[in-house]
Amino acid sequence: MDCYCCSGISFEKCCEPIIKKRASAESAEALMRSRFTAYCLGDYQYIFDTYATSQRSDLSVEALAKSAEDTRWFALKARPVSGTNNYVEFSAFYIENKKTGVLHETSQFVFENDEWRYSTGTIHSDTGMIKLGRNDACPCGSTKKYKQCCMRLIK
Template identity: 35%
Template sequence: MSGAAFGTGTPTGACPCGSLLAYAVCCGPLLDGERPAATAEALMRSRYTAFSLGDEAYLVRTWHPRTRPDRIGLDQGVRWTGLDVRRSERGEPDDEDGVVEFVASWTDVDGSTGRLHEVSRFTRRAGRWVYLDGELR
């Protein structure tokens, strides 16, 4: 699965999050503010998409203010190339918290590759899912 190149604008085909849905019906409406994420996993997928598109404003909006850094500092030399959701616990529409474990793959401008393996925690704030924090594996 290939992700969108960093900062290349709005995808016209499949969503970078790997859901097999079109961006316009998957993460696009979340990033555009048309609707909030219904589940913690949907928020995690949309945040991956925001990273792949370089949408720092969305990442700030969906990060709990208590744990959010002052600046996210996206690395423009990284191209996110794939997302594998390993598991989700809770995080459904009626839950107040949730956990999503994922592995995100990347390629750097020098051709090196890597993987980010994280167990992320999400919570509700004012009725909307937000990223709380994560533990790298």
């Protein structure tokens, strides 16, 4: 099975070892991908654990779970910001209330206690609900039409 993060690599070789703490994320992008995958899996403890220490005081595992309870994440496009090793720009696609949306953010990561951690992010203005046509290419990168791929997730 391909990884939830749309890397084209199997889950077992991509994000699973990082989420299960058998390996550390080797880059900010790898951490971003594993956090997206954790949202797909509902692993809010992992998401909490990968926040920078300075960000955790205002968070809880329960609050993270509550904020995502009606959201189904299904596709990710992520890339490091050129010239940096601690910024990642991503577009994460989701389904909420039978509608498709995108979260477009540039995230900053810090290297803390020998591991990458999410620090903060700037949300881009094109974040929000989007219209994907049935015949548009699926944002997951499968090369299939949206109707033949992730649109089936809408229930």
